Amino acid sequence: MLDKLITEIEEKYNQLNEELSAPGVHDDRQHYAELAKAHSDLQPAFTLVVQYREAEASLAEAEEMLAGDETEPEMREFLKEEIRNSRETVERLAEEIRVSMLEADPNDDKDVIIEIRGGAGGDEASLFAGELLRMYAKHAENKKFKTEILSSSPTEMGGFKEAIMEVTGRGAYSVFKYESGVHRVQRIPVTESGGRIHTSTATVAVLPEVEEVEVEIDPNDVRVDIFRSSGPGGQSVNTTDSAVRLTHEPTGLVVSMQDEKSQLQNKIAAMKVLRARLYEMKLAEQQKELADQRKSQVGTGDRSQKIRTYNFPQGRVTDHRVGLTLHKLEAVLQGDIDDFTEALTAQNRAEQLKAGV
Numbered sequence: 334m335l336d337k338l339i340t341e342i343e344e345k346y347n348q349l350n351e352e353l354s355a356p357g358v359h360d361d362r363q364h365y366a367e368l369a370k371a372h373s374d375l376q377p378a379f380t381l382v383v384q385y386r387e388a389e390a391s392l393a394e395a396e397e398m399l400a401g402d403e404t405e406p407e408m409r410e411f412l413k414e415e416i417r418n419s420r421e422t423v424e425r426l427a428e429e430i431r432v433s434m435l436e437a438d439p440n441d442d443k444d445v446i447i448e449i450r451g452g453a454g455g456d457e458a459s460l461f462a463g464e465l466l467r468m469y470a471k472h473a474e475n476k477k478f479k480t481e482i483l484s485s486s487p488t489e490m491g492g493f494k495e496a497i498m499e500v501t502g503r504g505a506y507s508v509f510k511y512e513s514g515v516h517r518v519q520r521i522p523v524t525e526s527g528g529r530i531h532t533s534t535a536t537v538a539v540l541p542e543v544e545e546v547e548v549e550i551d552p553n554d555v556r557v558d559i560f561r562s563s564g565p566g567g568q569s570v571n572t573t574d575s576a577v578r579l580t581h582e583p584t585g586l587v588v589s590m591q592d593e594k595s596q597l598q599n600k601i602a603a604m605k606v607l608r609a610r611l612y613e614m615k616l617a618e619q620q621k622e623l624a625d626q627r628k629s630q631v632g633t634g635d636r637s638q639k640i641r642t643y644n645f646p647q648g649r650v651t652d653h654r655v656g657l658t659l660h661k662l663e664a665v666l667q668g669d670i671d672d673f674t675e676a677l678t679a680q681n682r683a684e685q686l687k688a689g690v
Contacts (some may be wrong), residue, residue: 335427338434339382346372346379349688378433385426391654435685440541440616441507446483446609447539450495452515454533457522461643462535464666465516466496469509478502483602484590497606499542505540511654511677512670513539513640515538521646530646534639540609548608548615555607556580559596579603586610641673641677 349372354360360416449465451458471536473480479501486494489668517534525531553620558578577599588607590599642651643662650665651658655676660666 335430339430341384342375342378342382342430342434346375349375359610361666364512374437378395378430381426381430381433385423386428388419388422388426392416394422395419418608432682435682437596438507438510440510442503442690443506444499444501445505445509445539446542446606447498447500447512447537448510449493449498450536451492452534452536454518456490456492457518458529458533458535459488459491459494460490460523461516461518462494462496462629463492464518465535465537466498467669468666468668469498469500469512472508472670473500473502473505473668475668476502476505476508478505478508483606484592495558499605502591506539508642508674509539510541512537515637515639518645519642535590537604538613540606540610540613543612544603548612550581550604550608550611554581554583556582557600577603579607580605582609584611584614654677 350369353365353368353372358368366566388502395415399409399416406593447469449462449469451462454461470480481499481501483497483499484495484497487689488494515534515536517532519530519532521528522531522533556579558580560576560578561574575594575596577596578587579591580587583598586607588603588610590603590606593599593602640652640654642653643665644650645662647660648662649658649660650662652673655673657673657676659672661669
């Protein structure tokens with residue numbers, strides 16, 4: 334199986350080299366760009382294959398020398414050690430080649446829309462939703478991504494009933510995609526006089542942002558309602574009817590936007606979110622079909638799944654999908670979630686390899 338994979342990598346790489354060197358290849362810019370990207374994507378795997386071939390050759394040479402009758406005792410010990418090391422190298426490179434050829438998530442390079450909503454717990458849940466929003470904004474900043482709040486429903490205590498944030502930058506989805514699900518917080522709320530620990534939740538949905546060509550929306554399927562914006566406690570945001578509510582009648586999806594100053598800006602933002610939600614529905618259907626073939630514990634995007642607990646009294650954060658607990662709550666809330674992302678990515682790869690993907 335591995336030999337076949339290696340041969341396919343070599344043949345494909347050589348074919349791409351020939352096509353990129355063909356006369357007139359630059360005449361068709363789009364085709365050239367596709368070839369160049371395919372070549373670039375395959376380069377890491379091909380480099381591993383070259384190293385694998387070299388390690389195999391070294392192993393075969395050492396085994397041949399060891400089989401010789403005239404080999405001196407000291408040299409035989411040296412060759413045995415060389416064979417052990419070469420075998421370890423061959424096995425390691427074989428695993429890296431398999432991993433390098435796992436099918437990449439086609440959405441990994443996309444921008445994302447992150448929707449955060451307070452769940453069970455009233456005001457405490459809204460405050461926690463606000464902390465998650467700031468955590469993701471800080472993490473995006475650490476990754477040099479740009480963020481923009483598309484919509485928010487702030488509460489009088491400083492939290493958010495709901496907030497929608499756009500994160501733009503190459504690879505944004507790959508960084509945030511494992512955050513979808515129910516996040517749970519355990520702590521003594523500021524409103525609790527008895528000192529009892531309460532458990533509250535907030536839900537997070539991470540949606541890959543898509544272009545119009547990926548999700549076509551028939552304008553006749555969308556009902557547009559215009560209304561006056563309002564802030565927390567009924568406070569007026571502005572004095573014009575600029576807020577927009579879009580209802581996608583075939584699915585019943587509703588998106589409301591009021592944070593922008595103009596009706597047009599709110600409509601554009603609402604369409605962006607609606608398109609992402611429709612795309613998510615499409616992906617969910619595909620994942621449901623694939624679930625019968627491969628049971629994946631990571632990346633399902635199931636919002637009912639309690640994925641992580643933030644325990645304030647003990648200063649720890651636990652991700653239940655990989656069983657990873659970090660005793661650095663404050664650092665995590667400041668956007669340091671790389672350990673979770675790396676563990677979830679590794680588990681996802683292991684699941685794919687186990688399933689033979």
